Amino acid sequence: MTESVLDYMTRLGRAAREASRVLARASTAQKNRALHAAAAALDAARAELTVANEKDLANGRTNGLEPAMLDRLALTPARIDEMIEGLRQVATLPDPIGEIRDMRFLPSGIQVGKMRVPLGVIGIIYESRPNVTIDAASLCLKSGNATILRGGSEAIHSNQAIARCIQLGLAEAGLPAAAVQVVETTDRAAVGALISMPEFVDVIVPRGGKSLIERISRDAKVPVIKHLDGICHVYIDIAADLDKAIRVADNAKTQRYAPCNTMETLLVHEGIAARVLPPLAAIYRDKGVELRGDAATRALLGADVLEATEEDWRTEYNAPILSIRIVDGLEQAIEHINRYGSQHTDAIITENFSDARRFLTEVDSASVMVNASTRFADGFEYGLGAEIGISTDKLHARGPVGLDGLTSEKYVVFGDGHIRT
Amino acid sequence: MTESVLDYMTRLGRAAREASRVLARASTAQKNRALHAAAAALDAARAELTVANEKDLANGRTNGLEPAMLDRLALTPARIDEMIEGLRQVATLPDPIGEIRDMRFLPSGIQVGKMRVPLGVIGIIYESRPNVTIDAASLCLKSGNATILRGGSEAIHSNQAIARCIQLGLAEAGLPAAAVQVVETTDRAAVGALISMPEFVDVIVPRGGKSLIERISRDAKVPVIKHLDGICHVYIDIAADLDKAIRVADNAKTQRYAPCNTMETLLVHEGIAARVLPPLAAIYRDKGVELRGDAATRALLGADVLEATEEDWRTEYNAPILSIRIVDGLEQAIEHINRYGSQHTDAIITENFSDARRFLTEVDSASVMVNASTRFADGFEYGLGAEIGISTDKLHARGPVGLDGLTSEKYVVFGDGHIRT
Numbered sequence: 001m002t003e004s005v006l007d008y009m010t011r012l013g014r015a016a017r018e019a020s021r022v023l024a025r026a027s028t029a030q031k032n033r034a035l036h037a038a039a040a041a042l043d044a045a046r047a048e049l050t051v052a053n054e055k056d057l058a059n060g061r062t063n064g065l066e067p068a069m070l071d072r073l074a075l076t077p078a079r080i081d082e083m084i085e086g087l088r089q090v091a092t093l094p095d096p097i098g099e100i101r102d103m104r105f106l107p108s109g110i111q112v113g114k115m116r117v118p119l120g121v122i123g124i125i126y127e128s129r130p131n132v133t134i135d136a137a138s139l140c141l142k143s144g145n146a147t148i149l150r151g152g153s154e155a156i157h158s159n160q161a162i163a164r165c166i167q168l169g170l171a172e173a174g175l176p177a178a179a180v181q182v183v184e185t186t187d188r189a190a191v192g193a194l195i196s197m198p199e200f201v202d203v204i205v206p207r208g209g210k211s212l213i214e215r216i217s218r219d220a221k222v223p224v225i226k227h228l229d230g231i232c233h234v235y236i237d238i239a240a241d242l243d244k245a246i247r248v249a250d251n252a253k254t255q256r257y258a259p260c261n262t263m264e265t266l267l268v269h270e271g272i273a274a275r276v277l278p279p280l281a282a283i284y285r286d287k288g289v290e291l292r293g294d295a296a297t298r299a300l301l302g303a304d305v306l307e308a309t310e311e312d313w314r315t316e317y318n319a320p321i322l323s324i325r326i327v328d329g330l331e332q333a334i335e336h337i338n339r340y341g342s343q344h345t346d347a348i349i350t351e352n353f354s355d356a357r358r359f360l361t362e363v364d365s366a367s368v369m370v371n372a373s374t375r376f377a378d379g380f381e382y383g384l385g386a387e388i389g390i391s392t393d394k395l396h397a398r399g400p401v402g403l404d405g406l407t408s409e410k411y412v413v414f415g416d417g418h419i420r421t
Numbered sequence: 422m423t424e425s426v427l428d429y430m431t432r433l434g435r436a437a438r439e440a441s442r443v444l445a446r447a448s449t450a451q452k453n454r455a456l457h458a459a460a461a462a463l464d465a466a467r468a469e470l471t472v473a474n475e476k477d478l479a480n481g482r483t484n485g486l487e488p489a490m491l492d493r494l495a496l497t498p499a500r501i502d503e504m505i506e507g508l509r510q511v512a513t514l515p516d517p518i519g520e521i522r523d524m525r526f527l528p529s530g531i532q533v534g535k536m537r538v539p540l541g542v543i544g545i546i547y548e549s550r551p552n553v554t555i556d557a558a559s560l561c562l563k564s565g566n567a568t569i570l571r572g573g574s575e576a577i578h579s580n581q582a583i584a585r586c587i588q589l590g591l592a593e594a595g596l597p598a599a600a601v602q603v604v605e606t607t608d609r610a611a612v613g614a615l616i617s618m619p620e621f622v623d624v625i626v627p628r629g630g631k632s633l634i635e636r637i638s639r640d641a642k643v644p645v646i647k648h649l650d651g652i653c654h655v656y657i658d659i660a661a662d663l664d665k666a667i668r669v670a671d672n673a674k675t676q677r678y679a680p681c682n683t684m685e686t687l688l689v690h691e692g693i694a695a696r697v698l699p700p701l702a703a704i705y706r707d708k709g710v711e712l713r714g715d716a717a718t719r720a721l722l723g724a725d726v727l728e729a730t731e732e733d734w735r736t737e738y739n740a741p742i743l744s745i746r747i748v749d750g751l752e753q754a755i756e757h758i759n760r761y762g763s764q765h766t767d768a769i770i771t772e773n774f775s776d777a778r779r780f781l782t783e784v785d786s787a788s789v790m791v792n793a794s795t796r797f798a799d800g801f802e803y804g805l806g807a808e809i810g811i812s813t814d815k816l817h818a819r820g821p822v823g824l825d826g827l828t829s830e831k832y833v834v835f836g837d838g839h840i841r842t
Contacts, residue, residue: 021759025783098782104804110793112803115781119815202815223644223816244838251840338442347834360536360833361519362446372531372836381841382533382832383525394540394623394829395644396817408815411803412781413768415793417665419672420802 005185009193012148013200015178016121020146022176024118028095030173031142038169039087042080042134045165049075052161053130060154072128075158083134083162086386090138093385096403097144100412111414116407118144120202123194125150125216127208130158136205137166137180139388143406146179148201150194153186160184195220203406207389225397225405227390229316229342230260232374235333235359237350238271244371245276245349246283251373252347254287258318260390261345261367261377265313265323267333273300273326281305289320296326313340330355334362341365344392345377345399366392366399426606430614433569434621436599437542441567443597445539449516451594452563459590460508463501463555466586470496473582474551481575493549496579504555504583507807511559514806517824518565521833532835537828539565541623544615546571546637548629551579557626558587558601560809564827567600569622571615574607581605616641628810646818646826648811650737650763651681653795656754656780657697658771659690665792666697666770667704672794673768675708679739681811682766682788682798686734686744688754694721694747702726710741717747734761751776755783762786765813766798766820787813787820 003011023031042049053075060070096116103113122145124136133149140147151159163182170179183190195204195216204224206216217224234252236245252263268277273296281301284291292308293301305324312323313336327333330348337346347369348359356370367377377400379387384402391397397405424432444452463470474496481491517537524534543566545557554570561568572580584603591600604611616625616637625645627637638645655673657666673684689698694717702722705712713729714722726745733744734757748754751769758767768790769780777791788798798821800808805823812818818826 021783021785024785106802106804108797108802110797110802115789117785120785223814241838247838247840248836255841349838362442364442364445364538364541365831367832367834368536369834370836372834372839373841375841376529376531376834376836376839377832381527381529381531383527393644398829399832408819410786411788411798411820413788413790413793413797415669415791415797417662417668417770418793418797419668420676420794420796 005187005189006193008185009183009190009197010200012181012183013121013197016146016148016181017200019176019178020118020120023141023144023146023179024097026144026175030175031095031144032091034141034169034173034175035087035091035138036169037172038138038166039084041165041168042084042087042162045161046077046080049080049158049161052157055157056155063154065154069128069154073130073155073158075130079131083131086131086134087138090142090386093142093403095142096407103412108418108420109415110418113412114409115412116404117410119406119408121146121148121200122406123148123150123201123204123222125191125194125204125206125208125212127152127212128155130155130162132207133159133162133182135386136207136388139386139403140406141179143403145406148181148183148194150183150191156186191216192219195222198222205388223396225389225391225401226393227260228392230262230344231265231314231316231340231342232261232263232344233265233267233337233341233346234263234374235267235337235346235348236269236272236276237330237348237352237355238269239352239355240269240272240276240349241351242276246280248347248349248371248373249280250283252375253284253289253322254320255373255375257320259375260316261374262318263322263374264315264317265325265340267336268324268326269333270296270326270328273297277301277324284322287320289322291322291324293324294326297324300326316342330358334359337363337365342392344390345369345374347372347374366390426608426610427614429606430604430611430618431621433602433604434542434618437567437569437602438621440597440599441539441541444562444565444567444600445518447565447596451596452516452565453512455562455590455594455596456508456512456559457590458593459587460505462586462589463505463508463583466582467498467501470501470579470582473578476578477576484575486575490549490575494551494576494579496551500552504552507555508559511563511807514563514824516563517828524833529839529841530836531839534833535830536833537825538831540827540829542567542569542621543827544569544571544622544625544643546612546615546625546627546629546633548573548633549576551576551583553628554580554583554603555587556807557628557809560807560824561827562600564824566827569602569604569615571604571612577607612637613640616643619643626809644817646810646812646822647814648681649813651683651765652686652735652737652761652763653682653684653765654686654688654758654762654767655684655795656688656758656767656769657690657693658751658769658773658776659692660773660776661690661693661697661770662772663697667701669768669770669792669794670701671704673796674705674710674743675741676794676796678741680796681737682795683739684743684795685736685738686746686761688757689745689747690754691717691747691749694718698722698745705743708741710743712743712745714745715747718745721747737763751779755780758784758786763813765811766790766795768793768795787811
């Protein structure tokens with residue numbers, strides 16, 4: 001008799017919960033040893049990883065996966081190198097667990113502070129890229145959390161091969177095997193079970209397309225740290241330095257088109273539009289970026305600029321397309337961003353102190369920038385050392401989520417027999 | 422034609438969202454002015470408040486409300502004083518909004534830090550006590566959030582009278598009336614609507630009985646900051662100072678029986694039980710506390726100690742009842758707490774450094790204490806200045822929740838035309 005998916009997931013959940021208690025008190029040295037040993041195991045298993053990955057790729061081709069999907073699925077030698085390097089980098093990061101802050105005496109005589117602790121068990125649900133298995137497992141391990149990883153069914157052999165390397169690392173460090181578990185069934189009911197076990201899973205981090213994330217957020221009975229849209233703006237203020245404006249607006253759009261922190265809409269103050277837009281448009285046209293604009297923009301740049309519709313302002317293109325709007329001032333720019341944006345990352349280009357200050361205060365986004373490219377919104381660029389994703393939520397973790405986002409804080413209280421009166 | 426409840430709540434939600442943008446940029450002085458003006462309005466409206474409250478009390482008596490419920494509903498002159506004082510105290514607290522921390526240069530040359538910002542719109546759902554209207558409104562206002570308050574139907578006249586005073590305060594400070602809205606219908610569908618509008622409401626804080634909170638957590642489409650059980654433990658270690666142990670174990674149980682941070686289970690190391698339990702039991706018996714114990718405890722204290730069942734270890738009595746277990750050491754105490762506890766507040770009494778250190782690390786509760794009474798787990802005692810409740814969640818706010826728990830942080834990035842390469 002085979003085990004039902006629900007029973008299987010419950011078994012994984014229970015084992016993860018037990019392992020999480022061991023991980024919570026694992027020493028920094030022990031966690032780092034597991035990371036280094038897993039890196040060594042990956043390095044030794046290159047042939048095995050390639051065989052497993054080729055099985056997935058062959059199945060993918062048979063099942064008619066798109067080339068972009070096949071590309072994401074491929075474990076090239078360079079990508080294996082990156083996974084190994086990633087594990088070693090996470091080992092070098094400071095251990096957030098056990099940090100005690102703000103310890104101080106209170107009038108009653110007790111001392112109160114906060115101690116950083118793991119969340120417990122983290123469920124990660126992701127799509128085709130097998131390297132996410134290493135990214136997620138290493139960050140969760142370093143932050144003292146047990147992990148249940150549910151990758152895409154198209155990457156199942158690759159993920160299992162990677163998981164074996166992680167298991168070797170855990171064993172080497174004397175940590176429980178259930179500290180990192182890869183779901184071995186491709187049955188979709190496994191996802192439903194994973195997001196419905198608050199007794200075993202403390203938080204779910206979905207990584208992938210918007211429809212996956214929306215579905216999980218809707219159905220989860222467990223808190224979700226999630227990233228939805230990345231509709232990012234650059235606003236070129238009337239007091240902008242022209243060179244900086246052009247450099248940043250170029251970079252924010254064209255450095256890479258697919259990332260969530262790429263600019264999708266450029267807002268320009270009407271008082272500077274005639275000076276900044278023509279040279280910028282020339283750059284974009286050179287790079288093959290399709291421009292869509294409001295009436296004023298089209299009047300300035302010519303009729304080959306398509307008309308931007310209401311829909312454009314709400315669209316994350318993830319492509320060489322840019323919508324442009326000329327606004328009558330800072331107020332209208334902020335209103336546009338708060339109305340159409342996705343609270344992800346927005347930047348103002350200005351030399352005016354008060355405009356910068358107001359933009360920072362009033363734009364309600366996870367990252368708000370002055371005179372810098374939206375492309376900087378990233379855990380590595382922010383100095384977090386690593387990133388499990390970017391959160392567009394407001395509660396718990398907001399913006400790029402590093403190790404700290406996978407932790408909680410508890411109050412610690414020291415007394416000397418103190419009682420409340 | 423009357424408006425449907427859903428349309429009514431949508432109207433409130435939309436108005437709250439708009440007001441939240443104004444509040445987010447309101448100055449500290451403006452928010453404090455509103456708090457002081459509301460306090461003055463309450464002071465001037467004592468007669469009106471009493472009339473409204475008497476209407477609620479009369480309805481309550483007609484509807485057969487229990488005396489304890491009627492007591493909680495009553496707005497005595499002393500309670501009106503407390504509300505006025507509460508508003509003034511919140512005005513004296515430092516404004517958390519706009520605080521920028523950890524601003525530092527990164528290798529790319531950008532500066533990155535975090536700025537504290539309001540969550541946006543907070544929905545508060547509570548039961549009979551009308552003073553929660555003031556507590557919740559004042560904390561949300563000070564932290565720059567708009568609030569939608571849904572109190573118990575039995576307190577509707579009292580809550581509306583209080584709301585009029587808050588409105589006077591808002592008007593005096595030039596803040597929008599929709600910054601604080603009291604739901605004016607007693608239709609229960611209003612709660613369902615309030616917890617299902619993520620576009621208008623950022624977080625729900627339910628205050629009240631466990632069944633209310635469980636129902637809201639289950640049905641909400643919006644994040645919930647909640648408090649479930651308070652099954653708190655004191656563990657008397659073998660290395661405990663006897664006087665401190667007795668003082669703290671007495672206080673943790675008997676200072677007040679109803680609060681969530683009152684001890685429900687006492688764990689005692691077998692090596693100290695014979696010295697500490699008899700004098701403690703004498704104190705408890707003097708104060709009329711019913712004792713329930715495991716076999717070892719009963720053997721020590723006598724047969725009038727009832728047998729503690731598995732159910733007792735999981736019960737929050739909120740009453741003069743205490744369960745006692747003798748454990749064979751620290752390990753078993755920690756295991757008991759993590760198994761039966763509610764991750765609220767747990768204390769160890771010990772003079773042994775390593776035992777204290779291990780208890781702090783391994784007990785997975787919102788507050789973990791050494792040689793102090795669990796009764797200290799409270800926003801005021803922790804120096805937060807105020808408290809909207811105590812969270813037993815791990816994400817976002819954990820333990821006593823003050824103004825900071827009603828805020829989020831966004832990343833702020835400063836550059837000088839920096840681009841990513």
